[in-house]
Amino acid sequence: MRNEPGASQITVVQSMDKWGAKGLPSHVMPCFWNRTTITAWLQAKDDQQQRLFAAARQARRSNFGDRVIIRGLVEVTNLCRVNCEFCPMRRDNTRGNTIFELSEAQILETAAKIKESGINIVFFQAGEVKKTTQIVGKVLPKIRAMFDGPVELLLCLGNKSEEEYSYLKNQGATSYILKHETSDPKLNEKLRHASFANRIESLRTLVRTGYKVGTGAIAGLPGQTLESLADDLLLARDLGTHMVSASPFIPAPDTPLAQHPPGDVNITLNFIAIARLMNPGWLIPSVSALETRASGGQSAGLAAGANVLTVNFTPPVERKNYLIYGKDRYIVRNDHVNEIISNSGMERMASVFV
Numbered sequence: 306m307r308n309e310p311g312a313s314q315i316t317v318v319q320s321m322d323k324w325g326a327k328g329l330p331s332h333v334m335p336c337f338w339n340r341t342t343i344t345a346w347l348q349a350k351d352d353q354q355q356r357l358f359a360a361a362r363q364a365r366r367s368n369f370g371d372r373v374i375i376r377g378l379v380e381v382t383n384l385c386r387v388n389c390e391f392c393p394m395r396r397d398n399t400r401g402n403t404i405f406e407l408s409e410a411q412i413l414e415t416a417a418k419i420k421e422s423g424i425n426i427v428f429f430q431a432g433e434v435k436k437t438t439q440i441v442g443k444v445l446p447k448i449r450a451m452f453d454g455p456v457e458l459l460l461c462l463g464n465k466s467e468e469e470y471s472y473l474k475n476q477g478a479t480s481y482i483l484k485h486e487t488s489d490p491k492l493n494e495k496l497r498h499a500s501f502a503n504r505i506e507s508l509r510t511l512v513r514t515g516y517k518v519g520t521g522a523i524a525g526l527p528g529q530t531l532e533s534l535a536d537d538l539l540l541a542r543d544l545g546t547h548m549v550s551a552s553p554f555i556p557a558p559d560t561p562l563a564q565h566p567p568g569d570v571n572i573t574l575n576f577i578a579i580a581r582l583m584n585p586g587w588l589i590p591s592v593s594a595l596e597t598r599a600s601g602g603q604s605a606g607l608a609a610g611a612n613v614l615t616v617n618f619t620p621p622v623e624r625k626n627y628l629i630y631g632k633d634r635y636i637v638r639n640d641h642v643n644e645i646i647s648n649s650g651m652e653r654m655a656s657v658f659v
């Protein structure tokens with residue numbers, strides 16, 4: 306993580322001194338959070354960091370109790386037309402990757418397994434390709450009918466047109482995650498080779514269309530500053546999103562960024578805690594990339610105020626081909642989720658959006 310010389314260190318001392326030895330209270334006013342205070346608290350360490358986490362857990366408790374929302378993930382296809390420099394599923398790797406596309410029968414079978422596990426959020430994720438609109442749109446009403454009660458149908462299918470978002474919503478979709486990855490426009494376009502303005506416009510369209518919307522950032526991208534990470538949080542707030550995530554950067558093999566150092570887990574955890582305090586009602590996942598970086602990473606995410614975990618239900622035959630962080634990604638299974646929830650003294654929770 307590159308830091309702007311001098312300025313950030315000075316603001317740390319000033320902003321943290323404001324709260325003295327007590328650290329942050331859980332009911333800190335939303336207007337407290339600006340670029341300077343967020344940048345300062347992103348660097349919290351030791352006692353200050355523990356106080357930050359304690360305040361975040363208290364804020365979560367006040368809004369959700371000690372409960373974790375569980376999603377069931379189905380990865381629909383690993384084909385992608387975008388060429389993000391941090392992702393092994395990038396367009397340039399298409400020929401070298403084993404491309405898959407789940408059939409309707411596989412998707413329905415996977416949704417049935419999610420239902421059997423007592424999870425009422427079916428989370429469809431895929432590379433960004435146009436055909437997922439039809440593939441997913443077609444199965445949404447069938448999955449809605451499969452569940453006896455309320456079910457959240459959550460999509461993460463990349464940039465689409467307003468018509469496609471409306472179609473998917475009419476087919477039964479509830480929510481949509483479209484991570485902005487980094488709010489630094491130049492860095493974003495350099496690393497994603499796609500229009501940043503379009504991405505933000507898509508997020509605005511999703512909010513306007515009535516989706517519950519999530520965005521998210523990668524922490525520790527080469528060339529990223531702490532100030533731009535602070536901007537990530539301010540952007541998520543200003544867009545009026547309902548969910549936000551932070552993932553530590555994982556230098557994946559077969560990508561142009563393979564040789565760069567990984568993102569700082571502590572800064573990622575601080576991002577989660579600050580997000581919880583900025584908007585206690587946000588859904589904030591403790592992502593699998595935290596576990597990929599270090600064993601116990603997802604428990605640490607819950608301790609920092611996160612309140613969502615995702616179990617991977619993608620058919621095992623295709624799971625290994627969804628190379629989001631390379632072949633070594635951590636696959637989150639139900640037993641792992643049960644273990645970390647119970648170790649954290651928390652309970653499972655159903656969707657809050659349906």
Ligand code: SF4
Pocket residue numbers: 385386387388389392393394395396431432433463
């Ligand atoms: S991060 Fe998403 S959009 Fe970018 S290359 Fe990977 S799958 Fe495609």
